[in-house]
Amino acid sequence: MVNTQATQARRELDAVYEVGKTLATSLDVAKTFREALNYLLHAFDWRRAFVVLADASNSRLLGLCAVGLSPDEQLRLAFMPGEGVVGRVFASSVQALVPDVHTEPLFLNRTGGADQTPGTAVAMLATPIRADRRTVGVLAVDCLNPGESRVFADDLRVLKMAATLMGQALLLQRSVSAGHAAMQDEVRRMHKALKTSHQIEHVVGVSAPMQEVFMQVHQVAPSRTTVLLRGESGTGKEVIARAIHGLSPRKGEAFVCVNCAALTESLLESELFGHEKGSFTGAQSQRKGRFELAHGGTLFLDEIGDISASFQAKLLRVLQERQFERVGGSTPVKVDVRLILATNRNLERMVQAGEFRADLYYRINVVSIQLPPLRERREDIPAMAQHFLDRFNRENGSTRRFNPAALRVLSSCYWPGNVRELENCVERTATMAQDEVISDLAFPCQGNRCLTQVLHHIDREDAVRPGRLASIPITEVPGAPPRAPAEEPATAQAEPWPPDAAPAAVGAAGEAPEHDASDGKPEGEHDRLVWAMERCGWVQAKAARLLKISPRQMGYALRKYGIEVRKF
Known part of the structure; x- marks a missing residue:
């Protein structure tokens, strides 16, 4: 049993x-x-x-x-x-x-x-x-x-x-099966989002401001409308101009660039309109100008705000009539050219001051696309830095990569020179780095060797105050855009005001200029802090001495009003 x-x-x-x-x-x-x-x-x-x-x-x-x-x-x-x-x-x-x-x-x-x-x-x-x-x-x-x-x-x-x-x-x-179905739904959603989102080849931009720019580029590209690109120097206006040409029906024709600020008025006229043989000393043969070379395609005029008043009149006539005469000639030349112009100047202020013709302003400002500065799209900085580093590695046969601390340094910088400055910084740091992994200590700014503070006049009239840093995804994945969440810099964290650093202690009356409060900040105190920091090159200790408070009180004051300390 x-x-x-x-x-x-x-x-x-x-x-x-x-x-x-x-x-x-x-x-x-x-x-x-x-x-x-x-x-x-x-x-x-x-x-x-x-x-x-x-x-x-x-x-x-x-x-x-x-x-x-x-x-x-x-x-x-x-x-x-x-x-x-x-x-x-x-x-x-x-x-x-x-x-x-x-x-x-x-x-x-x-x-x-x-x-x-x-x-x-x-x-x-x-x-x-x-x-x-x-x-x-x-x-x-x-x-x-x-x-x-x-x-x-x-x-x-x-x-x-x-x-x-x-x-x-x-x-x-x-x-x-449920997880697989959810994953498939997410893949379909992402594919749909990619189809509806407006991406541009060779342009890195996942932030909301750049997505808005991409949408405008896709919308304006199919037409022959004149486009005015506006933004600070180094924001990539020529790249966007090439993207508009590449998305237009004229993409198979010529794309011609002219930097108006690099030429004198006489040279600019000959460069754009061409000249006849013997029209001036050294004109040994007839020469076609950039307008003729761009016939059927796109002509990109950079720094349009720097041309003289007399040349503004000549350019206005060409834009209106779509024809011109070569220098020294009398025969009209008709062209079919789409114009894209760019400037980093405040054209409205120039029109008010009589430095720019109002009729030309209205002629070129048909569709205006504002390119955001790099500090207003910090989410793009890690991916852009990785893009520049990948290009450096390909050109130099190296395998350098950033660690998360290095990407945080790049994401925290003010970048007055925008994308051009970021590219320069990445190349310089990658060239001089001692190790394959680039850390935060490899950057010149970590040893007071960055010249940006000297080159950038932070007290200029058109200077833009930095905003609060957003959480920027940062990860240590070679050759791929970062995705892991990053910690917010300490300067962007709000802390309570200590008892010994009351708001009234920040500056004495008459020591700092009074400005109107902006962005809902308390009137006077926020602007005194910004004024003192700008006067002292964004060095907290110097600004504290100027306001006759301790560095500790200065630090609490900056945190209280959410003022980002610019890093150079």
Whole structure:
């Protein structure tokens, strides 16, 4: 008796092990369930077996897999909850044992199991399959029961353990499927976002201001409308001009650039309109100007705000008539040219001062695109720095890379020279770096060797105050834009004002100029702090002495009003 029980226990343990191992081989539950049923039938002398699962609405039970049933019989595996033995087991979540299906009124004989052995009793065992605390299906088997003398307690126990393992396998499969579906939805969403977002080749820009620029570029490019690009020096106006040309129907024609600030008035006239032979000393042959060379294409006039008043009149006539005469000639030359102009000057102020013709201003300011300075799109700095470093590595056969601390230094700088200055800084630092990994200590600004503070006049009239730093994604992944969240610099964190540094202590009356409060800042105090920091080159200790407060009080004051300390 003891040996018999031990043998039965060992057989059940082997069955559980084999079923579990089979179910773990794949997420294809129809395949693994069928293999598990095959093993159970051979191990326990069962005749047929099948698994039915509830549909999404729990309104029907449909066959998933079966062993011992023909394809036609498997197609008939469909039950309503509460219908027949299988439906009752599903609805009640309780095992069922039918000693002889021939005498059971609830047995539907839907697959013809009772017809195969008319003279022999056929027992049916069914157990619910549960997952996540609810019944999701039914596992059923049948076997011959000669004389109805077989005891099925052990079979029901094995069947229950197998159904439990199947429920866990179903739960895992559905969890993975849900995760996969969510991932597919996210991929589709990203593809849709990429299709609707406006990207420009060779231009890095994921920030909202640059996305706005990209949208305007895509919108204006198909037309022949004159475009005026505005923004500080180094913001990439020529790159955007080339992008407009590349997205226009004229992309197969010439793109001609002229820097108006680099030429005198006489040279600029000859450069743009060309000249006839003998028109001046040294004119030994006829020469076509840039307008003619750009015929059918695009002419980009950079620094348009620096041309003289007399040349403004000549340019206005060309823009109106779309024709001109070469220097020293009298024959009109007609051209089909799209104009893109750029300036970093305040043209409206120049018009008010009489330095720029109002009629020319209205002629060129048809569509105006404002390019944001780099400090207003700090989210783009890590990716742009990586782009410049990748180009340096390709050109020099090196494998240098930034660490997160280095990217934080780049993301915190004021960058008065914008993209051009960032590119220069990356190349200089990569050239002089001692190690393959560029750290924060490799930058000149960390050792007071940066000349930006000397070159940039922070007290000029058009200087822009820095805004608060946003959280910029920074990660140490070579050759890829950073994605891990970065810590916000300490200067952008608000701390309570200490008792010994009350707002009234910041500066004495008459020591700093009073300005109107801006951006909701308290009137007077915020502007005194900015004035003192600008006067002292953004050195906190010097500014504190100017305001006759301690450096500690100065630090708290800067944090209180959210003033970002410019780093050079």
